[in-house]
Amino acid sequence: MSELQQKGLEFAKKIFDDVREMSRDVQGVTRQAFSAKETQVLEYLTQIGQKLQLEIQPDRAGNVWMTLPGKDRTLPAFVAGSHVDSVPQGGNYDGLAGVTAALTVAWWMRETGFVPERDYTVLMMRGEESSFFGKAYMGSLGMLGKLTAKDLALKIRDGSCTLAQAMLSCGIDTEAVSGGQPLVDTDRIAAFVELHIEQGPTLDAQTEARAGIVTGIRGNIRHKAVRILGEAAHSGATDKQYRHDALMAFTDWMQRIDRAWDRWLVKGEDLVFTVGVLKMASSAAISVIPGEVTISVDIRSLSADTAHRFHELMQKYGEEVAAERGVTIEYDPALLTAPSGVDAALSDRLEASAKAENIPCMRLASGAGHDSAVLGNNGIPVAMIFVANQLGSHNPHEAMKMQDFMQGTDILWAAVSHYDDK
Structure with missing residues (x-):
């Protein structure tokens, strides 16, 4: 175990413990995007940056950039970080692990007196999760000028406010965010590395490789509400x-879609399909034939073509079923997120850093989406470090082991500290 892994443990654990306490819910934690709670967490993390004498610079989309100056400030910065929000009653590590790792590296630089060749910046982003407004990556899209007036009109899940209203309550310039122009100079970013818990079981199933280097990030096609409209009738009197x-x-x-999914996997297509929400009509009862069902749809793939073709097949099957059953199917507008590759050279650097620190790692794809995909699709060299996580994610039971986290942080430190080696 390296010095950083030993000595940085207490620093990192305190951040996780403090943020858990300030965002604790009935179960797990809740850090709603563009809420007072998310702001409170950002302010706490910013105070840590101030203690480390980092230069603090919020952007107009509400994200916070904290920079440790390098020797040559004309060079674009090495940036690391993630998001600070969470899903409702979720785990404490999704997003926060990336911010904590980036801060731990900055802390280690101050502890050891290390000055990087170029600026090292910790990036803390707002609003990555889609759970509250049905729109993901709001902080990263906002700073790149990729949010629209239509996005800002989206309503929160309980209908109490729009995204624009929530942003305004946080002091965010919504006109600038939706103005179509980047709010940050992406040419000033040499590399962006996001450490994240793996939100599946692959790494946790390994005995040796508890860290991973991401090969690509799945994009998605989503519908928040697809309505299947039939006819409610008496369950006993209607043959x-x-x-x-x-x-x-x-x-x-769904049976037709599931069988098609199996066939596509056999052909080697990268694809996952999920109905995460199923709602009956408010009039549903034991003696009533269901007249209305509302579902969500989430199609993901490393290939945009695969996702779009499967979406078309889903709609085709829907037409067939509607004709056979005498129902209609209504779709809300699709929400699209493009898949993203990662920068090959930067990913290779991460793998080399792991080897230099004697940390076993493996290459694997990211099934979940991340802010890295947004940045990567806008010309920024990105790479991701995954660390093992137990008991899944997007639930209160995330159980990342600190030993695994510190190994991932060590990989990030090695990559940053040797980035400009000749």
């Missing part, structure tokens, strides 16, 4: 041939 059962139509539809 089968007269029914227009929205729930039976749903099950037919």
Whole structure:
């Protein structure tokens, strides 16, 4: 175990413990995007940056940049970080692990008196999760001028406010955010590295490689609300041939999609499909044939073409089922996020850094989306470090081991400190 892994443990653990306490919910933690709680967490983390004598610079989208000056300030910066928000009643490490790792590296630089060749910047982003407004990557998209007036009109899940209103409550310039122009100079970023918990089981199933270097980030096509409209009727008085059962139509539809998914996987296509929300009509009852079902849809792939073709197939199957069952299917507008590759040279540097620190690692794809995908798709060289996490993610039970986290942080430190080696 390296010196950083030993001595940085207490610093990092305190951040995790403090942020957990300030954002604790009935279960897990809740750090709603563009809320007072998210702001409180940002302010706490910013205070740590101030103690480390970092230069603090919020951008107009509400993200915070904290820089440790390098020897040659004309060079573009090495940037590391992640998001500070969470899903409702989620785990404490999704997003926060990346910010904490970046801060721990800055702390280690101050502890050891290390001055990097170029600026080293910790980037803390707001609003990565889509759980509250149905839109992901709001902080990173906002700083790149990629949010639209339509995005800002999205309503929060309880209908109490729009995204624009929530941003305004945080002092964010919504006109600038939706103005179509970048709010930051991306040419000043030499590299962006995001450490993140793996949100699946691959790394946790390994005995040796508890860290991973990401090969690519899946994009997605999402619908928040697809409505299957049939006809509610008496469950005892309506024979089968007269029914227009929205729930039976749903099950037919999903069976066809599931069988097609299997066939596509056999062909070698990268694809995942999820219905995460299933709602019956408010009038649903034990004696009523379901007349309305509302679902969410989430299609993800490393290939935009694969995702779009499967989306088209889903709609085709929907038309077939609708005709057979006598129902109609209504789609809300699709929400699209492009898949992203990672910078090959930067990823190779991370792998070399792991080897130099004698940390076993493996290459793997990211099934979840990340701010790195947004930055990478806008010309910034990005790479990601995954660390093992137990008990899944987007739930209160995230159980990342600090030993695994410190290994990932050590990889980041090695990559930053040797980035400009000749």
